[in-house]
Amino acid sequence: MSEPDSDQPSIGILGGTGPAGSGLAARLASIGHTVVIGSRSKYKALEARDVLAERWPDIAEQLTCGDNATAARAEIVVIATPWDGAAAVAQESADHLEGKVVISMANALVRVNKEFQPLVPPRGSVAAHVQAAVPGCRLVAAFHHLPATELGHIDQPIDSDVLVCGDDPDAVRVVSAIVSRFPGCRPLDAGELSNAMAIEAFTAVLLQLNVRYKTRVAPRLTGINDPS
């Protein structure tokens, strides 16, 4: 499908063995990044890596793995753990994350009977907690609304806008440039990191719609024709 592209930064995914992290790993490899799938257990990471490599032989060469500390050594790092572990996992690798673009994609949600409900963390968002755990990283919130399954179907485009926010405009641009190379996706600059609260919470509504309409939805914003 693609060759590793030496111009593209390597990307480590902490907690990269779940559906979202694993789907993102495949998608990032498909656009030329070398990806380091990380996990608390390097054996679990190896298993996740091998599952992806077997499914998508063309990107096998770009998929590597290790424990979270190994993944945190990549040039860009994604925190893809469940939401309640995101800040702690980031803090454990804080030394490796200083000064780097770090992407928070988790949503704090709970399912009550048939309803998904957002949980508002004390700082407002999971992303804000990750930023507080590693004050020196350049935190960007992104990827919250992309359906995990569709992320991993790298032979198909994803018809979605991707809201990207953060307090470091250069870091937002770096992440937006990655998103713009996902077929079908359009990055949209959603402002400062404070907006992560609303972006994360809105995921509960999308999951609710998935249940109600037996589908997997993704957001598009009408009225923006030519984002610059």
Place this chain on the structure above:
Amino acid sequence: MSEPDSDQPSIGILGGTGPAGSGLAARLASIGHTVVIGSRSKYKALEARDVLAERWPDIAEQLTCGDNATAARAEIVVIATPWDGAAAVAQESADHLEGKVVISMANALVRVNKEFQPLVPPRGSVAAHVQAAVPGCRLVAAFHHLPATELGHIDQPIDSDVLVCGDDPDAVRVVSAIVSRFPGCRPLDAGELSNAMAIEAFTAVLLQLNVRYKTRVAPRLTGINDPS
């Protein structure tokens, strides 16, 4: 443009003189409802009514006005005040709202420098506060993401999905049926009233995008082809 349709319920709009309430009044009249524009001041309501009637002579006959208590006597009632007055205004007219479909459309937001930020009210959403103020009404949260200006341009469709949520499924269906008659709009059932929190908060992101891209956005959800 249209005749008053005696099959359509009358709709009162408390706080109907602002941009969103006024735009909604025109839009509802354009699909055949008789609309009662309400305000604390019946004179302010009259002014808003006359401005609309002059701009859109074809719907003048369907636009009436009065104080909020008068508007609250309509068959369906919309709370369109600024967010921090919504629960209090609903409570003032509680006697008229018992058992009725009541629509909350306000978003709790604050602008800090160039950024819009959501405020999370103590009960999670403005809608939850309105429901608590009038426990006997059938509260539905809707219309949050429709740009006020576009609502009022009744000669043009609005290209948007409209998220509708509430704890009374029949009330949600009543509101969804109204939305489905707005040209270009598609109602989507977003579940219980608890989801109003995320829907209201997400409005901050949409306003942020409006500023960033110098436009007015509205949401569409991909992946739902044939909502039923």
